[in-house]
Amino acid sequence: xxxxxFGTQNQVLSCSNVxxxxxxxxxxxxxxxxxxxxxxxxxxxxxxxxxxxxxxSEYIQNRVNGFKNAYSDYINNFELYDxxxxxxxxxxxxLRQFAGVLGIKVNPKIQVKKQLEDK
Numbered sequence: 001x002x003x004x005x006f007g008t009q010n011q012v013l014s015c016s017n018v019x020x021x022x023x024x025x026x027x028x029x030x031x032x033x034x035x036x037x038x039x040x041x042x043x044x045x046x047x048x049x050x051x052x053x054x055x056x057s058e059y060i061q062n063r064v065n066g067f068k069n070a071y072s073d074y075i076n077n078f079e080l081y082d083x084x085x086x087x088x089x090x091x092x093x094x095l096r097q098f099a100g101v102l103g104i105k106v107n108p109k110i111q112v113k114k115q116l117e118d119k
Contacts, residue, residue, distance in 0.1 A: 016070045018077050025080075034081045035101060036074045040088040043067065 015021060025032045041049075043064045050060045074081065085097040099106050 016066070016073065018073050018080065021080060033083065033101065035083045035085060036070075036081045037085045037087055037094070038071075038074075039067070040086065 013024070015024070021032075021034050025034070039046075046067070047060050047064060050063070074084075083101055085094060085101070087094045096106050
């Protein structure tokens, strides 16, 4: 096995291919923390939003198929994933979830600022 040196910072790789996740686990062992990010948005809502943005139909359909395949892979390989994060329309909340997984403490001032903005 090779020694890989990435410094002291966490490395993040976005990958939805199950075979690749398995191979990364073999290479890096416990250093790999597979996370599934679930979106609360339905395919129909996503398609409407993309149409409003002017995306073409082929792009939209490919993305929707990709989301469905990723979800199916998650369901069929549930034991492979260590964590599941939920995106429900609030990007800051999703980033807080990621920070928690990585062991990064979120500055309380940022949390208070967000709460004030939401009011």
